[in-house]
Amino acid sequence: MRVSRILLILLCILFISCSTTNPNIKSITAGDVHSYLREAPNADQHPNAGANILFEYYYVEFFKDSTSINRHLERVKIFNERGRYLASKTISYREGYQKVKILFANTIKPNGQVIPLDKKDVHDSSAYAGYEFYTDIREKRFTMPAVEDGCIIEYAYEITNLKPILSSDFFAIFLCQEFNPLEIDIMEVVLPDNIELQYKKFKTSITPQVTVKNNKKAYIFTNTKQKEIIPEARMPSLRDRNTFPQISLWTLTNWENISRWYIKLVHEQMKTDSELVSFTKQLIADKKTNEEKINAIFNFVSQKIRYVSVLLGPYTHKPHLAYEIFQKRYGDCKDKTTLLLTMLKIAGIEGGPALVPSDPEYFDETMPSLEIFNHVIAVVPSAGKYFWLDSTNETASYDSPPFFRPTTVFLIHPDGSCQFIKTPDIDNKKDFSHTEIKYKINTEGDADLDATYTYSGKVAEPIRYFYKYSPPEQRKKYFERSGITVKELTLNSLTNTQETFVVNLKGSIKNLAQKLDNSLMVLSDVISLDSYRDITAANERKYPVVVKPSYYSIENYSFAFPRGFKIKKLPPAFLLRKPFIYRNEKYSFKKNLLDVSIEKKSFKYTIRLENLDAFKTFALQLQKHESSIKNMILEKK
Numbered sequence: 001m002r003v004s005r006i007l008l009i010l011l012c013i014l015f016i017s018c019s020t021t022n023p024n025i026k027s028i029t030a031g032d033v034h035s036y037l038r039e040a041p042n043a044d045q046h047p048n049a050g051a052n053i054l055f056e057y058y059y060v061e062f063f064k065d066s067t068s069i070n071r072h073l074e075r076v077k078i079f080n081e082r083g084r085y086l087a088s089k090t091i092s093y094r095e096g097y098q099k100v101k102i103l104f105a106n107t108i109k110p111n112g113q114v115i116p117l118d119k120k121d122v123h124d125s126s127a128y129a130g131y132e133f134y135t136d137i138r139e140k141r142f143t144m145p146a147v148e149d150g151c152i153i154e155y156a157y158e159i160t161n162l163k164p165i166l167s168s169d170f171f172a173i174f175l176c177q178e179f180n181p182l183e184i185d186i187m188e189v190v191l192p193d194n195i196e197l198q199y200k201k202f203k204t205s206i207t208p209q210v211t212v213k214n215n216k217k218a219y220i221f222t223n224t225k226q227k228e229i230i231p232e233a234r235m236p237s238l239r240d241r242n243t244f245p246q247i248s249l250w251t252l253t254n255w256e257n258i259s260r261w262y263i264k265l266v267h268e269q270m271k272t273d274s275e276l277v278s279f280t281k282q283l284i285a286d287k288k289t290n291e292e293k294i295n296a297i298f299n300f301v302s303q304k305i306r307y308v309s310v311l312l313g314p315y316t317h318k319p320h321l322a323y324e325i326f327q328k329r330y331g332d333c334k335d336k337t338t339l340l341l342t343m344l345k346i347a348g349i350e351g352g353p354a355l356v357p358s359d360p361e362y363f364d365e366t367m368p369s370l371e372i373f374n375h376v377i378a379v380v381p382s383a384g385k386y387f388w389l390d391s392t393n394e395t396a397s398y399d400s401p402p403f404f405r406p407t408t409v410f411l412i413h414p415d416g417s418c419q420f421i422k423t424p425d426i427d428n429k430k431d432f433s434h435t436e437i438k439y440k441i442n443t444e445g446d447a448d449l450d451a452t453y454t455y456s457g458k459v460a461e462p463i464r465y466f467y468k469y470s471p472p473e474q475r476k477k478y479f480e481r482s483g484i485t486v487k488e489l490t491l492n493s494l495t496n497t498q499e500t501f502v503v504n505l506k507g508s509i510k511n512l513a514q515k516l517d518n519s520l521m522v523l524s525d526v527i528s529l530d531s532y533r534d535i536t537a538a539n540e541r542k543y544p545v546v547v548k549p550s551y552y553s554i555e556n557y558s559f560a561f562p563r564g565f566k567i568k569k570l571p572p573a574f575l576l577r578k579p580f581i582y583r584n585e586k587y588s589f590k591k592n593l594l595d596v597s598i599e600k601k602s603f604k605y606t607i608r609l610e611n612l613d614a615f616k617t618f619a620l621q622l623q624k625h626e627s628s629i630k631n632m633i634l635e636k637k
Helices: 001-014 032-040 083-088 256-269 276-285 290-304 324-330 331-345 457-468 472-480 609-628
Strands: 049-060 068-078 088-094 098-108 113-117 123-126 132-133 139-143 152-161 169-175 182-192 198-202 209-213 216-226 246-250 309-310 352-357 371-384 385-390 408-412 418-422 432-441 448-457 484-491 502-507 514-519 518-522 545-547 552-560 565-567 574-580 581-590 594-603 605-607 631-635
Touching: 032 098, 049 083, 068 083, 083 088, 088 098, 088 152, 098 139, 113 152, 169 182, 256 331, 256 352, 256 418, 276 290, 276 331, 290 324, 290 371, 290 385, 324 331, 331 352, 331 371, 371 408, 408 514, 432 457, 448 457, 457 502, 472 484, 574 609, 605 609
Parallel strands: 049 182, 132 309, 432 552
Antiparallel strands: 049 068, 068 152, 088 139, 098 113, 098 152, 123 139, 169 246, 182 216, 198 246, 209 216, 352 371, 352 408, 371 385, 408 418, 432 448, 448 502, 484 502, 514 518, 518 631, 545 605, 552 594, 565 631, 574 581, 581 594
């Protein structure tokens, strides 16, 4: 019975695929709801799920004038409280650029009673009220009524796009599997017949059915009967194309459509006035080299021009005038980049904007679309190298990498040409942290401490930002949460981003070592170590393990015990070199002094299922090492 119903729905969808109004997007309340309830899957069929996606339909149609319309229908059976979050819906839209219409919304209770959504329960408000964010983005929000276990909720709405940003630019990802089981999921894309839909498939055999009618071409992707994804520790993102089935879709045929359009917007706004020109020349008056000028201009824009997001009217991608940004002393990434490029041009230095993808790890250069990007920086070539200038980062240095991981950015040249270029990786010699703590432990196990935390290069940026915007007392509280009574806390410059950032701390801590009696102490948890216990604890696993990267760090700890105390068993040196981790531990004990030094760094790496047993064996050995150094016993001789 269920199969025949699915076929009926599919035939209906195919029949209406090129329809402008799509009248068959309709509620199941127009038919036999009791039959639909009986045929829908039950909770005992999916014990790990909170709900079942019975039917999801996404429709988008582009017109000759590049306007478009989107329609979305979702029908869900709620199994239990874990699925009730699906009963709340937020629809974002841009006031003046899009119109939203809710077509219907109903709750069908297990007994067949239909409870429609009351129009007065649809709330329309600014999307970012309370944030420093100027925008015309609004939200229609509602929550379905009378939701209970075993009910079905359904809603459908349409969004009319009145003013496209970039002509005929469409990009979407059709995820074929999600965290709830799925019965039927259909995406239909309708385009004028002069536009081809491009697509790439990953780990799926789904192929669109293509129909042509009335100078329009419809592409229909149908996905059925997918089990839920059960989350696992350190699993890949749903965007991981090597793990999860999906289809990427887009319409643009080349990147030059974007680069020529965007550079025109930037050039139009790189306007100066006498005040901006005079200020820039004065700012660089004593700077002799281009690098010194770049440093001075970047520091001004990054530190003195406040970051305030502005997505209002035409200014979603178009920056404001450079001299207005200078006068107002605020702007978002596109504004700050435009002001920076304008001031550099006054100084005789040429640079260009570079668009940054919102999800760099899954960026694909073969899929042109403006929708892929959500950030922009300035890139300045100089003497065979590049300066990567993210002026939204007020604690960055002009000569540091813009991101913690290499990222492919879309660089646009002044003539409108473009290229993809990868930002540099962080450098262990320049971008690292160094912790040095000296403890003096008394006979009760309490300790005085003298600590120096040194942060260099890229690693200094988030730390400097934290201290810059933390009041003095809050800075102390940070250490107090670790049990440290702060006696003295000093910092070096919060604004000179060329300097290594140093935090000096003097204080005390109770019960650093556990006193068992007058001749015996135990020092516990000297070092922290990720030994992947969450991976070895699971008997079964379906997805790869993703190891996240970290920056290079050095840690030196010195523990001075009362005279006469000796360590019972000194841990041996420990060295790890794997594709995903480097770790070097050294221990020494002289007189009454225990010294511990650690170097460590992890690397982005994926452990495939065929290598999981070997990884678990490695992790279990690492856990043995962790346990062996957890407690260090010291005896008084």
